[in-house]
Each structure stands twice: as structure tokens, then as C-alpha cells.
Amino acid sequence: MVDVNRRWLLKTRPAGMLRDEDFDFVKEPVPEPAEGEILVRVQMLSCDPTQRGWLGRDTYMPAVKIGEVVRSLGAGRVVKSRHSGFREGDLVAGLVGWQDYAAINPTGALGVTRLPPDTPLEKALGTLGLNGLTAYFGLLDIGRPRAGETVVVSGAAGATGSLVGQIAKIKGCRAVGIAGGAEKCRWLTEVAGFDAAIDYKAEQVEQKLSAACPDGIDIYFDNVGGEILDAALARLALHGRVVLCGAISVYNATEPPPGPKNYLSLLLQRGRMEGFLVPDHYERAQEAVGALARWVAEGKLKDQVDVQEGLENAPATLRRLFEGRNQGKQLLRVTP
């Protein structure tokens, strides 16, 4: 056990792409948990696009304050407990932050979830965690797929997108993925079972989308925004649905990016564009995790994890998401 707590604190609100200089990397004493708190040794951090938003302004959660530890999901082991419901050795996941040790009220608003012993953290933070829940509720509750429909997902090789397409297949839909790079596209069709994949970096998205979706797009699950959202709107089928999950192409924009000029497809096609956030659906997390775990056990949900090493690389690892360098779930191992 190290006797210091390394922490990344927010120094300045990033303008555009986040830089190492936007943060201070400090060493502090390992905190003592207060009464009702637990002390968690952080083992693995999850990297999620929504973290970029938390560094900006108050939205669905308050922004991280200047001088505060950078907010991040992660998982680790309880090393001290002053909470009757948790014991030393318990494995937990939650908003542990970019640090070696987190003193947390585990049952507070930003509490932690206890994981079954020996849960692989890669699964707990990905397919059976936030990404799995996001794909599950976003596709099923907001998109409401019916067998035979065509589901298009952007950011398709990412941790959420790859699950969206695979759940669409489980529900009897055609799945078309849009991703950046031949290797990601190959994985989508050859491993994850997508019907088609479009490499937006090398191919004409509009043409390829038309070819892959001859009857239009029934559900477009959007992780990226920008021109790809417009291309999908232009091809929306009658009563098509656009599930707004994110807009990674614009999170680092310094100017407000243009809106989707083809939004009137929603009128002509009697379509629906709807946003959602997973915390609204947490009451049904058990149902979702149960289904996801079953599909994993049945071999129906493949995933990829991209594990970087070392807390000192936290900003660079988060940046990989916005550079499209991650292949699948981006994780950062803090300690083995």
C-alpha cells in the first residue's frame, strides 16, 4: 500500500480538447474515512465521454469545481470501513475519481455499488456497467425496436455502441455500425455480428448508409452528433426514431456547432428524436444487468477492452476517446 494519495485536481476548465495542463497532479496523505464512510483503493478507472461535460458547466450533474478531484467512474476494494454495510475487502464501483484512494459515503447520492467478489472489473465497468445499461435502456426503452427493423448506431466500435448493435441483433433487427477505421469495422462485422459497418474516415457515409439501409433507418442511436446525425436524419424511415445518447464529435468544440439541418425529417416521417440519461433508469438496473449477464454467458455480447496503465496517464487516456483511438471500452488500470 502506498502511503500517499495521488490525485488529479481540476486546475482550469478545458477550452477545446482537454490538455494535461488543465489539471494538477498532486500527492496528498491517504484520507481517513469519516464515520459512515469507506476508504476505497481505486484499482480501475472508466473513461467515458460524459466526463468532458462534467469539466465544463453544470448540466445534469453539477460541474466539477476548480480544485476538486476529477470525477470518474471506477472500481476498487474497500480498505477501511466506517459504514456498517461494507467490509474491508468488498469490491465496489462508483464515482471514485482520478485518485489512488477515495473516502466515500457509500449510500449517499453519489454512492457506490457492491460488486460480487471476483467480478472482472473490465466487465463491471463496461458491458455489465454504465455502457451496458446505456445500450439496454437507450435502445430498448427509447428506441423500442421491433424485429425486422434497421438499427444504425454511430460510435459503433465504442463500449456502448457495440452493445447497441448486438442487442439490436438479439431483438431480431438488422444492425449497421458507423465507426472510424477498417480495423474497427472488421471487428463489428466479423466478431460482433453487425450486418454492415461503415468506416466514416474512409468511406462516403451518405452513400454507404443509403446502400446499407435500402428501406431507411428505423432507429438511429447517436453517439456522435454532427454530420453523421444529419446523414441519418436524411434517411429516416416512416415513424423512425433517433436515440440521442451523446455527441462526442462536439464535446470539445469551442464554438456552438451547427444543429442538425435535416431535423425536419422528423416532421415529414413523423419521427421522434429523444434524449435519455441512464441514471433515470437505475431503478431497473437489476433487470438490465441480469439480461446483459445472460447474453454475455450465451456468447451473444462480445466486447473489447482497451486497458491503459498508470494513474499518471489519466488525462491522456481520457483524450483517447475524443481522438477515436480506443478500440472498445477505454479503461485505466491504477493498481493491479
Next chain:
Amino acid sequence: MVDVNRRWLLKTRPAGMLRDEDFDFVKEPVPEPAEGEILVRVQMLSCDPTQRGWLGRDTYMPAVKIGEVVRSLGAGRVVKSRHSGFREGDLVAGLVGWQDYAAINPTGALGVTRLPPDTPLEKALGTLGLNGLTAYFGLLDIGRPRAGETVVVSGAAGATGSLVGQIAKIKGCRAVGIAGGAEKCRWLTEVAGFDAAIDYKAEQVEQKLSAACPDGIDIYFDNVGGEILDAALARLALHGRVVLCGAISVYNATEPPPGPKNYLSLLLQRGRMEGFLVPDHYERAQEAVGALARWVAEGKLKDQVDVQEGLENAPATLRRLFEGRNQGKQLLRVTP
């Protein structure tokens, strides 16, 4: 009875604001109805923003072809019938077109509806017609208002918008209207019972919207698109809904107008933006017309009609909609 049929035929697809020169005004013999058809003497034409779209490209209906009579809703009296279900003297409403006489298959896909004798055509073509159905289904089925919510409608002094606000009031909501000009705004608050009205020509829409909707906008019923849509999106309440009914500000645009840059409010607020077209709801027209007629009889739905005179003024009268010159339902009387 005149012995010629004056008709406005589409000469060229309008670019930008429609001009008289986009049409030919011709005289033809009064047609003979074929077996199964009726001959309608057109008395009143309805002017509707969606007509602009019909002159462009195929959308939810095929575009009007070059050389065809300009498509328009209207009402008139049957003067000859070769259909067993209709008699001379029947009053009917439907897609009669810009002409004195229309030979129509009344039970075809683009048929007509028989009106009760002595129905005021101003009501049949407005509050109890397409505009009433549009407000009814758009607000109630797509917007799904709950008592106490704040409903904002643009184009609020128009035939549809004014009904949306009044139905919102009937359902226990606060109604805020956006319209162009002090006179229209005065009518909204003093006659139609809106809680607030914003004159987008003279006032700062963003500021006024914030002031009129301190808890945000639960339902935004959009008839105009453009900057007002963006202003409403920026103030969307949690789980807010945007009902896309039209976008009159862009129908005459020659370049694709920018999209709503604030669409990500739908994500952060878990909102929904949904388009609809009334024909999808025709199976429940009787329910809607029944409710609308009852509210009219109870004095709960006020309307204004703006009747211009003379078939020769058809293009100019339709243009009034896009110039914002109509106060309430725009009609054109063809014959007394």
C-alpha cells in the same frame, strides 16, 4: 353559374417566395364528372403553409406536377353527382384545388368529407377542420400535456397555433404564445386567454421566454422553426417535449437553413422532439371534431378568420401566410 372553369396551374416550381409568375391562370370548360365522380362548385379555399411544400418535391404527398391545378383544401357545393352517395346541393370539403369547379371521386384516396348543411365554411375549414385536428392531435397525442405544465406555441395567432394555446388552457396548462405584432399579441391575451404573448418582431424572444417560463418549457409546439425553435430548446424543462408541426420560417428558403443548434437540450433534459401529420390521425377525426365543436359551443375556443376575395388572388392570398399578414385563419372566397 359561370360557364368556364378558371384554374391556377403550376407553371414552374417556385424558388424562394412563391410568385404569381410561378402559375398560369387559365380558363377551361367546366368539366363533366365521370361515372362515380361529383362536380363541386368551389366556394371557399383554405390557405395552409403545407401547400408551399406540395409545390416543391415529393414528401408525405406527391408534389403537384407541372401543369396540374394547384392543390388546396377548400369547400363547396355539389352541382352534379354521378356518385350514389352524394346529391346535388351537398356541402363538401376536401382537396378541391385552386379552381371554380372540381370533378372529384369523393370516396377516393383524396376524397371529400360531407359537411352538415349550413355549416359555416369558415369553421369547417379552420377550427373544425384541418387546423382544429392539427392542434388537437398535435398537442394532446404528441405533446401529452398535464395540468400545470407550461405550453409555448409559435405562430400563435395563426389558425392552428391559436387553438393549441386555447386547448392547453382547457387542459389546465399555462399557455404562452409567440406571434408577430402587437395586435396579434393583444388578441392572444385579451381574447384567446393566453397567459402571455411575445411579439417576436418587437421583443427579445429569449429574454421574454425566460421571463414567461420561469420553470422552463414543458411543451413547445413549433409552427415556425428557425431561431425561435432554438430559443425554446434552450429553455426546455426536464422531460420537455417539442411538437414539430411546421417550420413556416424556412418553407421559402432557397438554401437549407441551419438546424437547431440547441438540440442537445433533448439529451440533457431527457426531452423528446416529435413530428406528426394529421392524416395519420384521421381515424379519430370524429372524436376530435366532437370535442372541438363542444368547446366552440362553450365559448372556450375563439378564432379569427381573414377572408380575402376572388380566385384571381389565390397566389397573393397564400403568400400572406409567409409574410405573416394573416390574422388567424387565411381563407379565400371564390364565390358567395
